[in-house]
Amino acid sequence: MEKSDWQYENMPDFLQDRSLGNARIEQFTIFEHDFRAIYRDGLKPGKKYVRLMIDGEIFMSDAPMEKESNYNVIDDAFGDILLAGLGIGLILLPMQKKEEVKSITVVEKNPNVIDIVGGQLPLNDKVEIIHADIFDYEPIRRYDCIYLDIWPDICKDNAGDMSNLIDKYSNFLTDKPDSWCKAWQEDYVMGNMYIREGEGAFDYS
């Protein structure tokens, strides 16, 4: 088992291939010659993975890079959580199992994703999925943890939106000392590292 695998489910066990409108869930494998997949994203040839495509673009997968870049979020999750972006539910499944987690409100803007992913995942009664755009959503309560995970890749073009969302949602944190609001890979996005156009994450067959 890989370092970050202990807390994640094996997503191909839950997500079968489905398409609806502009969204598609598909299982995939890579081959020995998929250099970038192996050496950049850490995938293993022959192993089964799952990815979410929206308008033909890969938005999320269960590649090791995604697991590594999210495991601290799962470790730090407690209380009442607001999660922007359902994706494939990679972080949602381990989060809902934590005793320290009371509720998880997921805000997802794509109804097709809610249908083809939400409809297949074994979600427990801590989880509520709301169909809304996180930029317009007006929370009616405060949360202990707020995680903004709506972007398909790490790109400095998203820095403005990310910073605006963090500013907005930081106002909806509880006053517990360990409450937090953060966005996926915010240090990279708001720093100088980014993935160049044409080098999007998982940009291989």
Ligand SMILES: C[S@@+](CC[C@H](N)C(=O)[O-])C[C@H]1O[C@@H](n2cnc3c(N)ncnc32)[C@H](O)[C@@H]1O
């Ligand atoms: C990178 S995936 C999220 C990964 C997810 N946290 C997981 O564990 O699998 C991004 C998701 O955010 C959704 N999304 C994109 N823009 C959004 C917005 N403005 N408001 C809410 N959801 C959005 C996409 O439809 C997609 O499902």
